[in-house]
Amino acid sequence: MSEHVMSSKMYYGIWITLMVLTVVTAAVSFIDLGPFNTIVALSIATFKAILVVLFFMHVKYASEKLTKLVIASALFFLVLLLSLSMIDYLTRYLA
Amino acid sequence: MATAAVSAERENYLNKEYGIRSWLLTTDHKRIALLYLVSITFFFFIGGFMALLIRLELLTPAGDLVLADTYNKLFTMHGQIMVFFFLIPSIPATLGNFLIPMMIGAKDLALPRINLLSWYLYIAGGALMLYAMVEGGVDTGWTFYTPLSTAFSNTHVVEAGLAIFIAGFSSILTGLNFVVTVHRMRAPGLTWSRLPLFVWAHYATSVIQLLGTPVIAITLVLVVLERTLHLGIFDPNLGGDPLLFQHLFWFYSHPAVYIMILPAMGVVSEVLACFSRKRIFGYGAVALSSIGIAVIGFIVWAHHMFVAGISLYSALVFSILTYLVGVPSAIKVFNWTATLYKGSISFATPMLYALGFIGLFTIGGLTGLFLASLGLDVHVTDTYFVIAHFHYIMVGGAVMGYMAGLHFWWPKITGRMYPEWWGRLAALIVFIGFNLTFFPQFILGYMGMPRRYWQYPPEFQILNVMSTAGSTILAVGYLLPMVYFMWSLRYGKVVGDNPWGAAGLEWKTSSPPPTFNFDETPEVTWEAYNYDQIPVPKEAWLEQ
Ligand SMILES: [Cu+2]
Numbered sequence: 001m002s003e004h005v006m007s008s009k010m011y012y013g014i015w016i017t018l019m020v021l022t023v024v025t026a027a028v029s030f031i032d033l034g035p036f037n038t039i040v041a042l043s044i045a046t047f048k049a050i051l052v053v054l055f056f057m058h059v060k061y062a063s064e065k066l067t068k069l070v071i072a073s074a075l076f077f078l079v080l081l082l083s084l085s086m087i088d089y090l091t092r093y094l095a
Numbered sequence: 096m097a098t099a100a101v102s103a104e105r106e107n108y109l110n111k112e113y114g115i116r117s118w119l120l121t122t123d124h125k126r127i128a129l130l131y132l133v134s135i136t137f138f139f140f141i142g143g144f145m146a147l148l149i150r151l152e153l154l155t156p157a158g159d160l161v162l163a164d165t166y167n168k169l170f171t172m173h174g175q176i177m178v179f180f181f182l183i184p185s186i187p188a189t190l191g192n193f194l195i196p197m198m199i200g201a202k203d204l205a206l207p208r209i210n211l212l213s214w215y216l217y218i219a220g221g222a223l224m225l226y227a228m229v230e231g232g233v234d235t236g237w238t239f240y241t242p243l244s245t246a247f248s249n250t251h252v253v254e255a256g257l258a259i260f261i262a263g264f265s266s267i268l269t270g271l272n273f274v275v276t277v278h279r280m281r282a283p284g285l286t287w288s289r290l291p292l293f294v295w296a297h298y299a300t301s302v303i304q305l306l307g308t309p310v311i312a313i314t315l316v317l318v319v320l321e322r323t324l325h326l327g328i329f330d331p332n333l334g335g336d337p338l339l340f341q342h343l344f345w346f347y348s349h350p351a352v353y354i355m356i357l358p359a360m361g362v363v364s365e366v367l368a369c370f371s372r373k374r375i376f377g378y379g380a381v382a383l384s385s386i387g388i389a390v391i392g393f394i395v396w397a398h399h400m401f402v403a404g405i406s407l408y409s410a411l412v413f414s415i416l417t418y419l420v421g422v423p424s425a426i427k428v429f430n431w432t433a434t435l436y437k438g439s440i441s442f443a444t445p446m447l448y449a450l451g452f453i454g455l456f457t458i459g460g461l462t463g464l465f466l467a468s469l470g471l472d473v474h475v476t477d478t479y480f481v482i483a484h485f486h487y488i489m490v491g492g493a494v495m496g497y498m499a500g501l502h503f504w505w506p507k508i509t510g511r512m513y514p515e516w517w518g519r520l521a522a523l524i525v526f527i528g529f530n531l532t533f534f535p536q537f538i539l540g541y542m543g544m545p546r547r548y549w550q551y552p553p554e555f556q557i558l559n560v561m562s563t564a565g566s567t568i569l570a571v572g573y574l575l576p577m578v579y580f581m582w583s584l585r586y587g588k589v590v591g592d593n594p595w596g597a598a599g600l601e602w603k604t605s606s607p608p609p610t611f612n613f614d615e616t617p618e619v620t621w622e623a624y625n626y627d628q629i630p631v632p633k634e635a636w637l638e639q
Contacts, residue, residue, distance in 0.1 A: 003344045037205065066275070066278050066279075070274075070305075073302070073306065074305075074306060077306045077307075077393060080393055080394055081310065082344050082605040084394060084396075084397070084409075084412075084413075085339075085342045087406070088338075088342070088397065088406050088409035089406075090406075091406040091407075091408040091409060092404075092405065092406040092409075093353055093406075094406065094408070
C-alpha cells in the first residue's frame with residue numbers, strides 16, 4: 001500500500017497554502033483588473049484544485065493503472081464539457 | 096407443504112439471518128439490491144400516481160380537476176421522482192447490484208460498505224424529496240431551468256435540488272463500485288471478451304454515472320446558492336448566463352438517458368440469447384457499442400437547446416453529433432434482430448418484454464433523430480412530440496427492460512417462479528396500454544399541442560382521451576406484476592438452480608444463492624452464451 005508516503009507536515013503545508021490562496025482570491029476581488037479579473041480568479045482556483053487532487057487525493061503517488069485511467073477519463077470529459085460549451089460561447093454573437 | 100420445502104431448503108442469503116437489523120446493516124450485495132428494489136418500487140408508484148393525475152386532468156380541454164399551480168407541481172415532481180428516484184437507480188441498483196458479482200464469479204462487490212452507504216444516501220435524498228413534496232412541492236419542471244428556478248419560483252426548489260444532489264452521490268457510488276468490481280474481481284478465466292453483455296452495459300453505465308453525475312450535482316448546488324445568496328452564475332444582471340445552466344444540466348441529463356437505457360439493453364441481450372437459445376450475434380460489436388453510446392452520449396447535449404438561443408454554429412455541430420449516436424444504437428438493434436434469425440424462440444414473459452423493448456426503443460430512437468434535425472426541431476420543441484419520444488425511450492425502453500429482467504431473474508432472486516400465464520397477460524397489457532398512452536402524443540405534438548399546459552383547444556380532445564385511457568390500462572399492467580410477484584413469494588413454484596436453462600455464472604449457483612454466491616470460486620473455460628452446450632429444460636413455463 002502506498003498510503004503513508006506523505007508526512008503530516010506536508011499535509012499541513014498544503015492546507016496552509018490553500019488557505020492563503022483563498023485569502024488572496026478574496027483580496028484580489030477588491031482590485032479591478034479589468035478583463036483579468038476572471039483569469040486571475042480561475043488560475044488561482046485551478047492551482048488549488050491541482051494541489052488537492054495531487055496531494056490530498058494521493059494522485060501524485062498513484063501507481064495503479066486503474067487510478068490513472070480514471071483520472072485520464074475524468075480530465076477527458078472535463079475537456080469535452082469545456083470545449084463543446086465554448087463552441088457556443090465563442091460563436092454566439094457572430095453575425 | 097410450503098413448510099416442508101422451507102425446512103429442506105439449504106442456507107441462502109434470505110434465510111441466513113432474520114430481523115430488521117440484519118437487513119439495515121447488511122453488506123450483502125443481494126440484500127442491498129432488495130432494499131433498493133423495495134425503495135424504488137415505492138417511488139415508482141408515487142411518480143405513477145402523479146402521472147395518472149396529469150392524464151386525468153387532460154381528459155377534458157378545460158383545466159377542471161386541479162389548479163394550474165398544482166398541475167405545474169404534478170408534472171415537475173412526476174419527472175423528478177421518476178428520473179432521479181426510479182429510472183436512474185432502477186436496473187443498476189437492483190438487478191445490477193444483485194447480479195454483477197454473481198455474473199463475474201465474485202463473492203460480493205469490491206466495496207460492500209460503500210454499497211450500503213449508497214442505499215442510505217438514496218433514502219436520505221428520497222426523504223428530502225418527499226419532504227419537499229408534502230411541504231408544497233416544486234413547480235420548475237424537472238429541468239430546474241433558470242431564471243425560473245433561481246429568481247421567480249416561490250416553491251421548494253432548494254429542498255428538491257438538495258434531494259437530487261444527495262441521491263446523485265448514491266448513483267456515483269454505485270457506478271464506482273461496479274467499475275472497481277469489474278476490473279478487480281472477475282473469476283479466473285473470465286476475460287473481458289467472455290463477460291456477459293449485461294456486465295458490459297453496466298460498465299458503460301458506470302462510466303457515465305461516475306463522470307456525469309458530479310456535474311449535475313454541482314449545478315444544482317449552484318442553483319441553490321444563486322437562489323439563497325444571489326451569486327451571479329446564471330443571472331445576466333450579475334454577469335451570469337442562464338444558458339450556462341442548460342449546458343451544465345444537459346451535460347449530465349442527456350447521458351442520464353443512457354444510464355437508464357444501457358442497463359435495459361444489457362438485460363435484453365441476456366434474455367434474447369436465452370429465449371432464442373443462441374449466442375448473441377456480433378457479441379463484440381454489441382459490447383463495444385455500449386462504450387460507444389456512453390462516450391458519444393456525452394457530446395450531444397445541446398440538442399436540447401436548439402431554440403434556446405445558442406449559436407447557430409454550435410447547433411450545427413451538436414445536430415451532426417446527435418445523429419452519430421444513432422450508429423451504436425442501431426448496431427445493437429440489428430444484432431439483436433440477427434440473433435433471433437433461425438433461433439429456437441420461446442415467448443416466455445421476459446422474452447415478450449424484451450421484444451417489446453426492441454420495437455418501442457426503435458420508435459423512440461428514430462423519433463429522436465427527428466428532434467436532432469435542426470429544422471424539424473423548431474416545430475416540435477416543447478410539444479407532446481418530445482414527451483412521446485422520451486417516454487418511448489424511458490418507459491417503452493428502460494421500464495420494459497427492467498420488467499424483462501425482473502421476470503427473468505425473479506426465480507434466481509426468490510427461488511420461486513411467478514405465474515407464467517399472468518406474466519404474459521401483464522406483458523401484453525403493458526404493451527397495449529403503453530402504445531395507447533403515448534402514440535397519440537406524437538400526433539398531438541406534431542399538431543402543435545405544447546407540453547406542460549393545463550388546458551388545450553377542444554380539437555385535441557380525442558387524442559388526449561385515448562392517451563388517458565391508455566394510461567389506466569398501463570397502470571393495470573404495472574399493478575398486476577406487483578400483485579403476482581408478492582403472491583409468488585409464498586405460493587410460487589419452487590425452482591431449481593437454472594429454470595430457464597440459461598448460460599451465465601449466476602445460474603450455476605443455487606436459487607436463492609448462498610450469501611457468498613459460490614461455494615468455491617468458479618473457473619471459466621467457455622465463451623459467453625454457449626447455448627449450443629446447454630440442454631433446453633423441459634419446464635412448463637417454456638411451453639407455448
Ligand atoms: Cu438528449
